[in-house]
Amino acid sequence: MAIPIALTIAGSDSSAGAGIQADLKTFSALGVYGLSALTSIVAEIPGKVSRLEPVSVEMVREQISVLAKHFPIAAIKTGLLCSAAIISAVTKSIDDLRRRVPLVIDPVITATTGDSLLESDAIEAYQRELFPIASLITPNLDEAAQLLGDKIQDRQSMKRAGKELARKFKTAILLKGGHLRGDEAIDLLFANGKVVEFAAPFVRDVATHGTGCTYSAAITAGLAAGMPLPDSIARAKKFVTASIANRLRWKSNTGQNIDALNHSPDNAGTN
């Protein structure tokens, strides 16, 4: 069997914990060949976004167009899309492809540092254009709160919010509850009128970024390989948890600790 191909449409994180770099490493670790269309370049180190520049809309379009014509793509994910103009271009460019293959949308709005990565008119473009064609949307609690204009503080409001998002966009929603800070990081999948729970031990006091990108990339890898959605999510959750638990550590040039996600194939388990 030929190795499955997945396409990520996302931004470059110079520190390689998140963004395109996280996606490609994750695809690789899970036995999928990754293609990439860059939407933006972010100069950053863990904890500090220094500069962000979008790629031209024409260039985003061209990358997707040449890839889609040539490769038998089996699944797509989107990460940082930056602006309403890029969201519109991506929606149009993948229109044909997404009718045949699953589309996972990680609705990246802010970085782990709290820096906004998205122009303000982009949230509306997301809701109007891209969300309605998704197979799965993977918001964290902050992103879901911004999409619904409501705070999410406990399990009950998480259930309400997930149901509301699934109803609103007529697609599956994976609402990631990691930021609720219990002993467990619990995510809820809302699909086909049912709620399925995915839990893993919450790893404390870790200053990593890129968990959201890694998680959605791992789900996309599963879908590209033909795994059902719940199985893809279960394996992805294990992969992210292991990537955090087995994180890499260095001392920076000024003596601070650097933590980075470990996207090693060893974290994929036996699956």
Ligand code: PXL
């Ligand atoms: O984790 C969100 C994210 C997504 N994409 C890019 C990023 C970041 C956060 O730093 O740089 C390119």
